[in-house]
Amino acid sequence: MSDSEEEESPDRQLKLVVLGDGTAGKTSLAMRFAQETFGKQYKQTIGLDFYLKRIILPGNLNVTLQVWDVGGQTIGGKMLDKYIYGAQGILLVYDITNCQSFENLEDWYNVVKKVTEESEMQPLVALVGNKIDLEHMRTVKVDKHQRFCQENNFSSHFVSAKTGDSVFLCFQRIAAEILGIKLNKAEMEQSQVSFGNSDLQQRSRTGIWGCIKTAWGAALFLGIGKR
């Protein structure tokens, strides 16, 4: 092993769980982040899907993000608690053009609270307004979003999975917040405009199959993926 390999710090792994109503854009967000792709066609997620992506945070810290994309229909189901368990970060995703998807986040958050109330480590919760490319069709006022964040101490994000706007920045900020790393303005601005810039990130186009390697095999029993 070379000196430089020995000096490399080991990867940190973070489990991020993406929750919210069906069609809010959770899969699109995860795919935009992990694979830099977007599909216009809606395919409902049955159960859950996994994505993996390795990013580099300031200080040369390698962080592998396990993104658990949970189907919107799992609310009220038996498996949801198990998906949420052990998450370091929760993304509550809604569609800014769909009020109901915002209102229903209360129910999703109640499940999160129930699952995590006895954990020593509370997950970071991020409120993510998606589809900002449809700003002209917005029905959820920014004020409402901000109020929900303030009342519950959520981290606040607006993204477009379609255009990629602020998607990398969203995941980067969440990872940094969980790990207690401060991003400076320049770092944040750079990742906002340069999604896909390999100076800032390393890709792991692993998707679901890469996760088998990471011994999540058990989770794969649970009924997976897009139909």
Ligand SMILES: Nc1nc2c(ncn2[C@@H]2O[C@H](COP(=O)(O)OP(=O)(O)OP(=O)(O)O)[C@@H](O)[C@H]2O)c(=O)[nH]1
């Ligand atoms: N205009 C626009 N459309 C989007 C965006 N994100 C997702 N969509 C579309 O919204 C629809 C639903 O997206 P999905 O990512 O499948 O939604 P989901 O939240 O994973 O839905 P479930 O699998 O039912 O939980 C698809 O037709 C996407 O193409 C976005 O940022 N902008």
